Amino acid sequence: MSTVSLDRTAPTDAPVLDVLAARWSPRAYDGSAHLDDGKLASALEAARWSPSAYNNQPWRFIVARRGSETHAAIAETLIDFNAVWAPSAGALVVAIAELESDAGRTFATAHYDLGQAVAHFSVQAHHDGLFVHQMTGFDAPAVHARFDLPDRFEVVTLLAVGELGDPDQLPESARERERAPRERRPIAETVILDD
């Protein structure tokens, strides 16, 4: 078990579930912690029960645990900034959108639905003490090719999943970000409310 603990709870302007306020995306992962199979199964099960347009469930996941050949192949596609920290996580998980069905029916909200499934995954993971950091900084077409995915699938993001590590082990650039205040624009700039 990791002994590292950072309180990164969001300074919310309205009450929000602890698991939603406390969830954040670290870069310091414990490179010696084994990913618990049960927690991984729960996170994937949470994703499974996510809603989607017409219940199409247009998502797939490749789970690559640290130490596997799959993990090494995926880690090779990371951009330099992510390559220094992401491989230490217990697993790298590829999040894939299904753009159309086997029969050629378009799933117009595939990316949107995939995002929801990953959100459910990350909320469950956080509840179970696992941290999730989503990335676009990797060679998605290379991952697509490596796994011989049909064209109707698109590799969208890569998730680092695992237990928290020591921020002091990170390179300086990443270390600073790890402790920077969490920020969002004010809600008034996001919402148009009827009057």
Add this chain to the structure above:
Amino acid sequence: MSTVSLDRTAPTDAPVLDVLAARWSPRAYDGSAHLDDGKLASALEAARWSPSAYNNQPWRFIVARRGSETHAAIAETLIDFNAVWAPSAGALVVAIAELESDAGRTFATAHYDLGQAVAHFSVQAHHDGLFVHQMTGFDAPAVHARFDLPDRFEVVTLLAVGELGDPDQLPESARERERAPRERRPIAETVILDD
């Protein structure tokens, strides 16, 4: 307060947070229930703290409470099947993706990030006793035009948000769906696990 209660908890194959397993998308809403401002604020705040690529937060929401002119304008754009039930919800919320920044920088994962924000919204709402049903069955370009949105924004989904109503008030076609078993494909068809 609504007195209707249906246990629609998902039959999960692995332990999942109650709020994730119990969340579902109804069509029977209580057309007399007033939407609680505090609960609405909490759901929007949960969306606000959702993760996004480079913290771009490429999402906007239009909140139209039942009874407002905005609500009437949006309800007019619903397809017939949704028009019979969705306007009874306490609010219709338009979920909007920001495809590029004001300065023209592309937000490649705008739909994906919007999906995450809506997932956080719906999880918080469900925790607070509000139900969320996301729809694509409405005239999104008409909503875009009605609110004079710039081209860099795309109207993606519409959310019915409110308290549960009596399924027997629904037209027969919708009533059957309200009680149909909740189903997802087996997780083995979704995940490729390293060996």
